[in-house]
Structure formats: C-alpha cells, structure tokens
Amino acid sequence: xxxxxxxxxxxxxxxxxxxxxxxxxxxxxxxxxxxxxxxxxxxxxxxxxxxxxxxxxxxxxxxxxxxxxxxxxxxxxxxxxxxxxxxxxxxxxxxxxxxxxxxxxxxxxxxxxxxxxxxxxxxxxxxxxxxxxxxxxxxxxxxxxxxxxxxxxxxxxxxxxxxxxxxxxxxxxxxxxxxxxxxxxxxx
Amino acid sequence: xxxxxxxxxxxxxxxxxxxxxxxxxxxxxxxxxxxxxxxxxxxxxxxxxxxxxxxxxxxxxxxxxxxxxxxxxxxxxxxxxxxxxxxxxxxxxxxxxxxxxxxxxxxxxxxxxxxxxxxxxxxxxxxxxxxxxxxxxxxxxxxxxxxxxxxxxxxxxxxxxxxxxxxxxxxxxxxxxxxxxxxxxxxxxxxxxxxxxxxxxxxxxxxxxxxxxxxxxxxxxxxxxxxxxxxxxxxxxxxxxxxxxxxxxxxxxxxxxxxxxxxxxxxxxxxxxxxxxxxxxxxxxxxxxxxxxxxxxxxxxxxxxxxxxxxxxxxxxxxxxxxxxxxxxxxxxxxxxxxxxxxxxxxxxxxxxxxxxxxxxxxxxxxxxxxxxxxxxxxxxxxxxxxxxxxxxxxxxxxxxxxxxxxxxxxxxxxxxxxxxxxxxxxxxxxxxxxxxxxxxxxxxxxxxxxxxxxxxxxxxxxxxxxxxxxxxxxxxxxxxxxxxxxxxxxxxxxxxxxxxxxxxxxxxxxxxxxxxxxxxxxxxxxxxxxxxxxxxxxxx
Numbered sequence: 172x173x174x175x176x177x178x179x180x181x182x183x184x185x186x187x188x189x190x191x192x193x194x195x196x197x198x199x200x201x202x203x204x205x206x207x208x209x210x211x212x213x214x215x216x217x218x219x220x221x222x223x224x225x226x227x228x229x230x231x232x233x234x235x236x237x238x239x240x241x242x243x244x245x246x247x248x249x250x251x252x253x254x255x256x257x258x259x260x261x262x263x264x265x266x267x268x269x270x271x272x273x274x275x276x277x278x279x280x281x282x283x284x285x286x287x288x289x290x291x292x293x294x295x296x297x298x299x300x301x302x303x304x305x306x307x308x309x310x311x312x313x314x315x316x317x318x319x320x321x322x323x324x325x326x327x328x329x330x331x332x333x334x335x336x337x338x339x340x341x342x343x344x345x346x347x348x349x350x351x352x353x354x355x356x357x358x359x
Numbered sequence: 360x361x362x363x364x365x366x367x368x369x370x371x372x373x374x375x376x377x378x379x380x381x382x383x384x385x386x387x388x389x390x391x392x393x394x395x396x397x398x399x400x401x402x403x404x405x406x407x408x409x410x411x412x413x414x415x416x417x418x419x420x421x422x423x424x425x426x427x428x429x430x431x432x433x434x435x436x437x438x439x440x441x442x443x444x445x446x447x448x449x450x451x452x453x454x455x456x457x458x459x460x461x462x463x464x465x466x467x468x469x470x471x472x473x474x475x476x477x478x479x480x481x482x483x484x485x486x487x488x489x490x491x492x493x494x495x496x497x498x499x500x501x502x503x504x505x506x507x508x509x510x511x512x513x514x515x516x517x518x519x520x521x522x523x524x525x526x527x528x529x530x531x532x533x534x535x536x537x538x539x540x541x542x543x544x545x546x547x548x549x550x551x552x553x554x555x556x557x558x559x560x561x562x563x564x565x566x567x568x569x570x571x572x573x574x575x576x577x578x579x580x581x582x583x584x585x586x587x588x589x590x591x592x593x594x595x596x597x598x599x600x601x602x603x604x605x606x607x608x609x610x611x612x613x614x615x616x617x618x619x620x621x622x623x624x625x626x627x628x629x630x631x632x633x634x635x636x637x638x639x640x641x642x643x644x645x646x647x648x649x650x651x652x653x654x655x656x657x658x659x660x661x662x663x664x665x666x667x668x669x670x671x672x673x674x675x676x677x678x679x680x681x682x683x684x685x686x687x688x689x690x691x692x693x694x695x696x697x698x699x700x701x702x703x704x705x706x707x708x709x710x711x712x713x714x715x716x717x718x719x720x721x722x723x724x725x726x727x728x729x730x731x732x733x734x735x736x737x738x739x740x741x742x743x744x745x746x747x748x749x750x751x752x753x754x755x756x757x758x759x760x761x762x763x764x765x766x767x768x769x770x771x772x773x774x775x776x777x778x779x780x781x782x783x784x785x786x787x788x789x790x791x792x793x794x795x796x797x798x799x800x801x802x803x804x805x806x807x808x809x810x811x812x813x814x815x816x817x818x819x820x821x822x823x824x825x826x827x828x829x830x831x832x833x834x835x836x837x838x839x840x841x842x843x844x845x846x847x848x849x850x851x852x853x854x855x856x857x858x859x860x861x862x863x864x865x866x867x868x869x870x871x872x873x874x875x876x877x878x879x880x881x882x883x884x885x886x887x888x889x890x891x892x893x894x895x896x897x898x899x900x
Contacts, residue, residue: 178884182877193855205823205850209788213756213820213861216853277865288491289787292823293848296494298563301534311535 176358180249180259184345185266187242192224195234199303202295210289214278221271222305225264226337227344232304236344243345247352256349264342308333400681402581406668410690411840412655412739416668418586419646420577422681427526428576430605430641439518440605440641442507444613446519447603448576450498450569453596454845455650495596495846498564500531505557505613509538512558520562527575531562553616568592570647573599577645581678582721587670594649595845603643653842655693656742656770657835662687664730676726683721685730691715692738692838699731700724740835741770741806745842747781747829753850756857759817760849761795764829767809776834777801779812783827791824792817804833821853 200219208215227235246263247256291297300306312333400422407415429437440446502519504512513536523529540556566572574588591597604610655662664687665671677683689695695710698717702708707723710716719730747764754760764781768774779799784791795814804810818824828843863870 178880182881204821208822209791209818209820209824209851211820213853213858216821217858217862273862273866273870277862281865290491290825290827290846291494292825293846294496295823296497297492298497298499298534299494302532302563307535311537 177250177255177259180246180255181262183249184242184246184259184263187245188224188238188263188267191238192220196220196223197303199299202299203303205292206289212278212281214274214281218271218274218278221267221274224267225271225341226305227340228304228308228337229340231308236340239341239344240348243348244352247349248356250349250353251356251358253350253353256353257346260346260349261342264345400678402678402683404582404664404685406664407688408655408690408693410692411842412653414651414654414668417646417648418582418669419644421644422642428603429522430603436606439515439522442504442512442515443605444503444505444610445602445604447501448573448601450564450573451598452496452570453594454495455596455598498569500562500564502560503557505609506555507558509558516560527572528566529564529572530566532565534563535561554613570597570599573601573645574647576601581683582675585665585671585673585675590670591647591649594651597649599647601643601645603641605641607640607642653742655736655739657737657739658771659736661731661733666729674726674728675730677721685719685721687717687732689715689734694735695732696735697733700727738836740774740840741768741772743774743833743842744769745829745831745844747844747847749849753852754818755852756818756821756854759815761813761815763811763813765809765811766804766831768804768806771806773803773805774833774835775803777804777810778832779829781812781829784816787825818851821851824849824851
C-alpha cells in the first residue's frame, strides 16, 4: 500500500503545482505570452508556466514558494513517510522538469519563427514584461555585474549562483514541506 | 511624455515672450519673468490643430503642485521627502509616445527640416522599432534619494507611496531598486564617488486611471478650475507626467558635487544670470495632454479653446499668483481672422501670422468666458471618419475574425481619390492566414456616403495580435490628406484542452507511453486500495 500512497501523493502534488502554476501565472508573463505567442507558437505559454514553476526566487516569488510548499505538504500527507515524502517531492519536481523540457523542444519544433519580433500589443508596455519576477531578478543581478565588467572582470560564479539557487529552492521547499506533511499525518 | 512637450514648449514660450514685438506686459524684464514663474508658478495651455483638423492639447503647471502632494509641511521640507532629490511620475495611453518622438524628430511646431533627433532617427536608430518594444501604456514612478542609509530611503519611499495611495488613489508594484555606492563597484577600480550613495526606486503604477490620479496631484486653481479632466480619457492618445524636486537646494548641491566642486557653483551661476532667484524649496512640473480625432472641418469658423478642447462650461480665471498663458497654433490651411479676448494694444495678446499662433497673457486679461479664435477653414477637409471593427471582437485558437474598415464622409462636400489600405498586419505576421480585400480605391466619396473593405484573419496561435492603423488618403480642394485608425489589439485566447491534445499528439509515442505508465500505475494503486479494504487502511503498509 505504500506504493499507492506515494502515487496519489505525487499525482496530487503534480495537480497542485500545474494547476496553480497555470492559473496563478504573474500578469507580466501573460503580456509576454500575448506578445510572443503569435510568432513562437502555442507552446510559449506552457513553457513559461514551467519556467515560472521551476525557477523560483524565494524573495520575489513568494506565491510560487507557497504553491510548492502546499504541493509538498499534501504529497507528504498522502505519502505518509519521510522517505515517501522525499520521493514524492523529488518526482514532482523531476516530472515538472521533464514537462518543461518537452515544452521547450515542442516550441522549437512546431513553428518557432524568429523572423520578426512583433510589436508589443496595444494596451501594454515593456514595463509589464519587466514586472515578471524572474526578469526583475535577472536585471537586478545584471546591474552590479555591469559595474564589475567595467572594473575589469566578469564574475561567472556570481552570474550562475542565483540561477542555481532559484533551481534548488523548489526542490528543497517541496521536499521539506512533504516531510512536514508526513510528520503531521504519518502512516499508522 | 507630456512633460517633454511642456519642457520643450516652455522655453519656446519664454523665447517668444522675449521678443520686442510682443511681451505679456509692458516693461517686462525676462529675468523677472523667469524668476516669477519659478518662484510663483505658471500654467500653460497649448493647443495645436493639425492640417486634418485634429487637436493636440497640453495643459501644464510649473512650480505649483497641490499642497496635498506633501512636499512641505508647515513651510519646511516634509520628512518623507528629505533626501529625495527627484520624483517622476509618467503615464501614457494610446500612441502618445510615438507621437512625441515624431514631434521631436520630424516636425516640431510646424517645421519641415526635422528636429534635433532627426539625424539620429535616420542614421542610428529606428524609432519605430524601439517604440514597438516599448509599447504604448507606460506608467512609472521613479524616485531618487541621495546620501541616505538604505533602510531610511526605503522607509521614506514607502511613506511617499502610502501618501500617494491614500491621497490620490495610486497603487504601485515595485519594479527595480538600485543602490549605487562604493560597494557597487569592484574595489580594484578605486573609484571615488562624489556622493555617499544614491538609491533609485522604480515602481509601476497599477491603478486603472493613472492620468486621473496625476490630475489630482495638480493645483486646482487657475485654468485647472475650469478644465474638465475627463476630457483626457477616451482620446486616441493621452499622457500625464509630474516631475517634483522636493528641495532645489539639495539638487543644486548634488550637481555641484558631480562637477567636482572646482570653483563652479550652479547656485552662483543661476543667481548671476537671474537676480533675485533663490534656488531653494520645492519645485514641480506637472502636465497632461491628449491627441484627439478630427474636430475642425471646412465648415467651422471658430474654436473655443476651453469649451471645445478642454470641456469647460464655466468662465476661465488665471492663477491668483503666478503666470497663466495660452497658446493656440493653427495649420497653414486655416486662415485666422480674429480672436477674443484681444488686447494687442497693451501687449496682452499677440498673433504671429508666420507661425499662425495666437498668444494670450491670461494673467493680464483676468477672468474670461473663453478664449476664442475665428478663422476661415475652407482649406480643412470635411469631417471624414475612419473606423475599424472586428467580428467577433476576440476568438479562440483555430477561429477567425472578420475585419471591416469603413470610411465615411460626414461633411457637406465630396472628396476624391479615396484610397484605403489595411495591410500592416501582414507585414508583422506573415504566417497568419488572411483572405479578402485589404485595400480599396474609390474615385470619389459623396457627402454622407461610406465605403468599406472587409477581410478575414484565421488564427492558429494564441496571443494578442497588433493590427497597425489602417491608412486612408484622399484629395480635397487639390490637397492630399491622410488619416489613420489607431492600432488595435486582437486577443486570441488559449485553449487548454486543445493544447493538451496537441501536446499529446506532438509528443507521440513518448507522451502515450508516459501517460500509459501513469494510468497503469493508477489502476494498480486503486486496485491495491480496494484489496486493502478501502480508505480505512489507506495508511497501512
């Protein structure tokens, strides 16, 4: 029966992450999708949904941290053991990663066209796109690096570290929340 | 961007006023005039009518923000603005940004040789491409703090935003913060900054009607008392802006610090140029503007500046203290015959027949029912309307919309050689299927008559598609006129079920194998639950 509980834990966690990721996509992403999808195809939205799900800055994207936490907690409750919660959490993140890879590949295969960058749709501006948490974080990180370049060197480590952190955050959050869930309602 | 226009126009006005042929009051000294408008405030209405009879209107205030803005408290600088060097609010709607760049770059105030930026446009930058990437609704708040601890500047920034929210209805979303101090730069640079720190806070203004909120910030005396601010809404393009310098002295000190302090003093320089000028205390410039559809036609003979362009229904009073000015500019195909009030004898009004501009010194003229220009507009075209409709107004992926562009002659005279074109969409989205008629030509269009073109666009991808303005050209009285619709956005909504089906089909057979594995595992799990006795033993191992 342990297998069954992990399965439903994983299924529930996946459903929570994907549904919340889809429907709670930050407004800036919608502007970006509406702008780029006519040229890049219908896989732009799922790709950006997965990017928003998988790259999480805990300081600026607290909503996604909460979603991962909720998914892990529910998955952990259903898994019922710490080990099971770990497996559920990791598999949830891993399937999301696979889904993101699939979307990116499909975006390139099906009608990816960089011939023209269309104008931003009427009623929106580049500010909407810049309000995307991930883009804000990237620009916030780039500005000091520009100063570093003018000082004579580009610190690759400082460029990569935030990305690594953002990748790690969902895994840690979902597993820790899962273990907490398993502790809250352990198997009898 | 209206600020840009206001800042560009203000010196032009000042320069015009410093002409021996015209001064707003006799014995005017330009130094006193500039000192007065900086210290006492000024307001300006600038109305321009283009060759098609469409108005562009700016109302701006200098140095007289509303007390409610809270730059000062009890005559001294408010604590929340202490250390704040400048605050900028900018809001644009419609194609205002594009218009301003065109104005600066190609034909400012009627010239034909191009503005200061014209060479850059033709040789270095494609402003249309830049505009495509900027978009048309830009709502930003930017604040700069000097030499404050980061926690203090952030606290004051929050206080300012809270004040703006409570008093004027703004709402904000943080975009960027940037702190520049010596730690910002690598130590090996050995950089000596002329300041301890600069904190820049940039926020997006997210309330629905930012232009209205900026209007609330402005001083409501003078012209503003008569203007109906709702006139700015619903126009093809509108903008509002505010630049506030809470403490001029602090700004001047900062500039002197940047200059290195080697004997150069901005304050001394300004004082030497303008006696009695004190660069202290707060200063603000606020402006609103809009670009309208065709208003004047060949049958019109007068224009009330406030009644027709600014929605005023009451008398117009100038500022109690400070300078109130009005400028109305007309195209060369409008022959200005007279204007009221008129007081050229005392140099309170002036008409420049070269630029076809009328100036009023409203401060000298006092309260007036309106400011009216009379003209012979036989050179203007009749009222021609151009409309584009979509049926349906939005659709889902795989569906289509029918686009209809209609030109109507609502005037009393026929127009000739009517040419209509709506092909801009194809250039942006060459892979989207378009069928039907996208261009049309008619030798003449009688009064009251309409002509249309209709085409169908079928969408395979979601998104918000940009339809650039449909272009109309026609001939009237041997002159060629042109008109565009505004750019429209057409939304094609995502289809979640369709996307899932498409994803499964696109990834077949791998997606089938994964889904099969998930399904089999699910069935196995359910069977296990059933064998185990149901939910009561769910947690048993």
